[in-house]
Amino acid sequence: MNFDKIVKRVKKQFGVDVRVREDERSVFLSGECDNWEHLVAIGKMFVTEGKHVVNDIRLEGYAEPPERLPQIRDNALDGTQWDVVVIGGGISGCSVLRELSRYRLKTLLVEKHSDVARGASGANDGMVHAGIDLKHDCLKLKYGVAGNAIYGDVCKELGVDFRRTGQYVIFDSRIIRFFAKGTVKRATKHGIAGVKIIGKEIRQIEPRVKDFAVGALYAPSSGYVSPYQLTIAYAENAVQNGATVSLDTAVSGMVVENGKVVKIQTNRGTVSARCVVNCAGVFADRVAEMAGDRYFSIHPRRGTDLLLDPNAEGAPSETISMGPTLKSLHSNGGSTKGGGVIRTIDGNYLLGPDAVETPDREDTSTTKESCDNVFAKQSTVCPSLKRSDVIAYFTGVRAPTYEEDFLIERSSKVINLIHVAGIQSPGLTAAPAFCKDVAATVTDYLKSEGYDVQANEHFNPTRQRPVRAKTLSDEQRDALIKQDPDFGKIICRCEEISLGEIKQALHNPLGVMTVDGVKRRVRAGMGRCQGGFCMPLVTKIIADELHAEPTAVNKDDVGSNIAVGKIKEVQS
Numbered sequence: 001m002n003f004d005k006i007v008k009r010v011k012k013q014f015g016v017d018v019r020v021r022e023d024e025r026s027v028f029l030s031g032e033c034d035n036w037e038h039l040v041a042i043g044k045m046f047v048t049e050g051k052h053v054v055n056d057i058r059l060e061g062y063a064e065p066p067e068r069l070p071q072i073r074d075n076a077l078d079g080t081q082w083d084v085v086v087i088g089g090g091i092s093g094c095s096v097l098r099e100l101s102r103y104r105l106k107t108l109l110v111e112k113h114s115d116v117a118r119g120a121s122g123a124n125d126g127m128v129h130a131g132i133d134l135k136h137d138c139l140k141l142k143y144g145v146a147g148n149a150i151y152g153d154v155c156k157e158l159g160v161d162f163r164r165t166g167q168y169v170i171f172d173s174r175i176i177r178f179f180a181k182g183t184v185k186r187a188t189k190h191g192i193a194g195v196k197i198i199g200k201e202i203r204q205i206e207p208r209v210k211d212f213a214v215g216a217l218y219a220p221s222s223g224y225v226s227p228y229q230l231t232i233a234y235a236e237n238a239v240q241n242g243a244t245v246s247l248d249t250a251v252s253g254m255v256v257e258n259g260k261v262v263k264i265q266t267n268r269g270t271v272s273a274r275c276v277v278n279c280a281g282v283f284a285d286r287v288a289e290m291a292g293d294r295y296f297s298i299h300p301r302r303g304t305d306l307l308l309d310p311n312a313e314g315a316p317s318e319t320i321s322m323g324p325t326l327k328s329l330h331s332n333g334g335s336t337k338g339g340g341v342i343r344t345i346d347g348n349y350l351l352g353p354d355a356v357e358t359p360d361r362e363d364t365s366t367t368k369e370s371c372d373n374v375f376a377k378q379s380t381v382c383p384s385l386k387r388s389d390v391i392a393y394f395t396g397v398r399a400p401t402y403e404e405d406f407l408i409e410r411s412s413k414v415i416n417l418i419h420v421a422g423i424q425s426p427g428l429t430a431a432p433a434f435c436k437d438v439a440a441t442v443t444d445y446l447k448s449e450g451y452d453v454q455a456n457e458h459f460n461p462t463r464q465r466p467v468r469a470k471t472l473s474d475e476q477r478d479a480l481i482k483q484d485p486d487f488g489k490i491i492c493r494c495e496e497i498s499l500g501e502i503k504q505a506l507h508n509p510l511g512v513m514t515v516d517g518v519k520r521r522v523r524a525g526m527g528r529c530q531g532g533f534c535m536p537l538v539t540k541i542i543a544d545e546l547h548a549e550p551t552a553v554n555k556d557d558v559g560s561n562i563a564v565g566k567i568k569e570v571q572s
């Protein structure tokens with residue numbers, strides 16, 4: 001393809017001299033630019049059918065911060081041999097690992113943090129999207145719709161709560177409502193059932209929506225889930241079925257010989273594998289590069305959400321979002337689904353997310369500007385929302401490619417490397433579907449290499465649902481407390497979490513013994529006080545379980561110790 005016209009357009013629009021090189025898979029860009037958003041926009045201008053964009057344009061004066069890596073250095077994994085190594089413990093890696101545990105394979109998942117679900121999979125909206133916004137044939141649509149359809153079954157097997165509540169997309173103009181007929185037609189064509197347009201009765205269904213609502217699009221297949229609890233459940237079930245998870249383990253390099261990865265270097269030693277699956281989120285292009293296979297680029301995109309109290313006054317009863325407005329149709333609003341007011345599985349409300357391009361892959365800091373923008377945007381559709389009901393906020397980083405679609409394929413250059421990259425939204429929705437195809441790609445490859453892949457006859461798809469004392473009837477709770485009095489000792493008052501539940505969480509199959517690990521598993525510290533009361537108690541419980549001093553307890557990653565010493569000691 002001749003890119004001269006685009007190069008000239010870039011020069012005129014942004015004043016940047018771009019150099020372009022092509023090979024059979026990708027278009028490679030280089031040059032220098034002084035604005036990150038322009039740099040990303042330039043990358044998008046070179047997207048062409050059938051090729052990926054590798055954007056190596058440098059941001060003037062920017063030095064990338066060092067990657068967050070585990071402090072541990074040991075040889076725990078050194079010399080071990082695996083059939084499959086999965087890199088990354090988000091929803092992609094954990095779902096693939098669990099799918100692979102259906103076979104008699106020696107599988108290892110390595111995750112650089114001290115728990116799974118620490119990347120985008122732990123900081124997203126938890127919406128199981130219907131897929132109505134996806135306009136053309138793409139992997140996001142294929143797997144989003146297929147994943148949505150099986151969500152209920154998967155969550156049931158894995159003992160995770162899931163609610164299919166539907167979603168209303170509000171319209172403020174009759175013209176937009178008219179054009180929404182096209183969305184309904186497209187959704188039907190894409191196999192998304194039950195999508196319909198409703199009129200002003202939306203104001204009765206959701207009285208909190210602003211008077212301007214002239215109608216809404218209703219997508220009944222939308223739902224929500226706890227994204228980190230599902231990720232944890234996938235990993236736990238995989239381990240119960242024989243897989244291995246190594247936390248605090250970062251891949252730092254690979255040795256490739258004759259077009260195959262033969263060695264994987266980590267901070268815990270060098271391992272070998274017949275097949276490697278790259279599920280490294282915002283670092284997926286870096287992991288590809290380690291194997292000499294960089295043919296796509298990730299441009300990280302931050303998204304901030306505000307978390308509201310479950311008793312927030314003025315919130316709608318279910319998930320609503322603002323549809324396109326005449327104004328937004330004329331502006332460029334393509335990088336987020338627009339966010340919404342989202343009911344979480346635990347009864348809180350989430351407002352957001354926004355979408356901000358960033359050069360820093362791990363920048364999960366939350367800015368006042370993002371918080372203000374998110375609140376202002378979502379309170380236009382639901383003006384009765386109160387800022388004083390915001391109890392926490394967080395930021396996650398999406399991992400889009402320039403083509404803005406999932407990239408799920410076996411590399412054509414390094415034949416035992418499978419990329420699961422560009423997994424931006426609706427990645428959480430899609431994972432239950434694409435993990436099956438990824439596992440099939442792995443087993444097909446192994447068979448093609450003459451390896452005998454057999455079913456794991458001990459595979460048990462069911463993971464026991466953890467006890468949630470709060471959800472039991474009085475009689476059931478009494479019986480439980482009689483059996484184990486720890487279930488009657490409340491540690492987290494906001495969320496009513498007992499000592500028994502915390503101890504149960506600490507005996508998780510992944511061996512995670514941190515304060516945030518407890519929080520992700522049983523919600524201790526996720527209530528209105530955000531751990532102000534229970535965090536010291538949880539720290540003490542973990543110390544007792546570890547037979548160690550509280551100073552040995554980490555909040556999350558190794559080195560995030562909560563207590564550093566004693567300030568007062570009473571001699572007994």
Ligand SMILES: Cc1cc2nc3c(=O)[nH]c(=O)nc-3n(C[C@H](O)[C@H](O)[C@H](O)COP(=O)(O)OP(=O)(O)OC[C@H]3O[C@@H](n4cnc5c(N)ncnc54)[C@H](O)[C@@H]3O)c2cc1C
Pocket residue numbers: 087088089090091092093110111112113116117118119120121122123124125126127128129249250251252279280281282283287302303304305353395396397398423424425426427428429430
């Ligand atoms: C704000 C926000 C809201 C979203 N809302 C939704 C939604 O409502 N619904 C939906 O369907 N999707 C949503 N998404 C998208 C969804 O969160 C992602 O698609 C999904 O979580 C991606 O999962 P992943 O496993 O591919 O990546 P991640 O969860 O980021 O996991 C990648 C993992 O790889 C690890 N890793 C990286 N490099 C290495 C290395 N060298 N060695 C070892 N480990 C490594 C990282 O530590 C990380 O844990 C949202 C995303 C964001 C940011």
